Amino acid sequence: MPAIRLVAAGAAGALAAALLTATATPVSARPSLAAAPDIPVANVKAHLSQLQSIATANGGNRAHGRTGYRASVDYVKAKLDAAGYTTTLQQFTSGGATGWNLIADWPGGDTNHVIMAGSHLDSVTAGPGINDNGSGSAAVLETALAVARENLQPTKHLRFGWWGAEELGLIGSKAYVNSLSTADRGRIDGYLNFDMIASPNPGYFVYDDDTALEKVFKDWFAAKGIATEIETEGDGRSDHAPFKNAGVPVGGLFSGADYIKTASQAQKWGGTSGQAFDRCYHSSCDTSSNINDTALDNNTDAIANAIWTLSTATAPPPGTVFENTADVTVPDAGAAVESPVTVSGISGNAPAALAVGVDIRHTWRGDLVVDLVAPDGTAYRLKNSSSNDSADNVIATYTVNASAEIANGTWKLRVRDVAAQDTGYINSWKLTF
Template sequence: MASRPFLRCAAVGALCAGLLGATPVGATPVGATAAAPASRVPGPPVVTAQRVMPYLTDLQAIADRNGGNRAHGTPGYRESVSYVKRKLDEAGYRTVLQPFTHAGATGYNIIADWPGGDTRNTLLVGAHLDSVLAGPGINDNGSGSAAVLATAVAVAQAHLKTERHLRFAWWGAEEGGLFGSGHYVNALSPAERSSIRAYLNFDQAGSRNTTTWLVTHDPSEAEGAVESTEAFERYFAARSTPTFDIGDTGSDDRSFAAAGIPVAGFTTGISDCIHSACDDIHNVDPAVQTASTNAVLDVTWQLALAKGSR
């Protein structure tokens, strides 16, 4: 996480859910044929700690083998990229590495597209994969990367048929300047930018002692941002989980917002071990990580199935 200026708060209370499209109860008229019930797509599976925490254990092992970090331009980052790409390839994604140069070193973004869906109406879900040189970056931001990876794998295992095109990304060189996500955004054509319904960003998803999830609020109030933020607020409200409305998180969502692309997402806040050697596997609360991962999966799932244009 490059910086963390929390801008504003809005109270999030219980949300009312209306019943849409209710079918009147009554006999079928003579000569009429009863309509077959609409097929319903099953909801997302529940991700357990046993499913998501091994990703963090593996990222810790990568840091341990490579001088204690996974920073941009280091062997630890390159091995992290290879690890995530292998998991995605095994799940059936079309995965591309996007190279860029920063501070004299080559970095990589990982872009993974799930087949299908309207590419003119794309949901992009991402997190930064790099750490700082001072530590392994397991909460910042192995936790966000693991939540997005678990979501991508769950989508693949379900063979989910989406309405919107679904793309996942892991950014390089977030620490110190958002360089990977900035490179990605700058390389987009105007048509490609306008095709992104929303970008969902997740940074520090497993902070210990978390009681409140910090939900990104895009001040542009763009349709894709409002739809996505409200989906997160409904998800947390349904579980009686407190949320706190924030503006700019200072992470990769800033690259997209600056280009006029709607943003949403959440964080669990800054840990005492941010940007330090102690940001290791013990700096992540498995219960918080699991709760965050299920929130990412649930909202990604419902937004990917939604119709509508940007």
């Protein structure tokens, strides 16, 4: 993993720098002083029981366009309204049927820095969908209710979402993200997604899309002595994908679907090797008996910890520097190489005068083409090659009008050596917001 530093500039710079290590996590991911409460798994299971009853009373499912889905939305909304949330129903249409997203905002916190958690509330038509995805929906709901019970006063604004028509292609979450302005998307410091967190033959998988968000979850599980793996089975197949595609940092948890648990995974987590993590995936047997209580309990507590940690952190101050100090060799007359920096906790879009500090050690700088690559893939040329540019090294600060780009996300310095006989490497580079 690259050594990434984050340094605060200005009068408070020395104090902020003292709080950071050489491989510091961005400020937005530091542990908070307020510890998250233990979430009673019985409370989460009580919500699952209600979702099962709703499905049973409505044709055996809670699918988009069916009465069971709207009854599920009404149940969750009533709980949140009673707890003091401001709730909003967002209507959309898919397949000729009306669908709803439910959004809940907790009063207070800086609305320029939003921490959001969500899950899809719909099932497939084949069954009640209690693991997929009553488990994620119930855990997010009970975490939101715990915020109210504890009267949490976050420094960042807390928002929760329950998505419709995920099973039809992430329709609800796409509708929500598309309804946001570019500025509103930039105000979301992180979106956390929870889809299937109580599989009966469970694994413990963590999304690796954003380094800082991933670390919050991995640190929690490591402290509990629970091994984790990177989530790859459902990558891009759940509701974090529209947020990620819009440049919002994303993270989340997953306990496995229809892939087969290996022998090494069974040795690490228990359960049965050679069987699916969830043999009832998208089936009628995905009922309230298709739940692993231990996985549900562990994952819900991990969710609560992430909400408390991220929402009570302090956003980086103006003039914050995101820096990568890891050396990257630039091959002689070879392919371009890239060095990444992940920016998080910055509100809105990047500045019109984004400072890009570059330190490349090379024996003939005229061979080098240097670009800054934004999180959405847009490339900004910093330096062209030139046969007349015969000095050593590229040590300079460039100014880029990046105001069209959302600030948060992974930026890259791309360097290519276009001619033979001279060599070098990226020594370090940084972005100043």
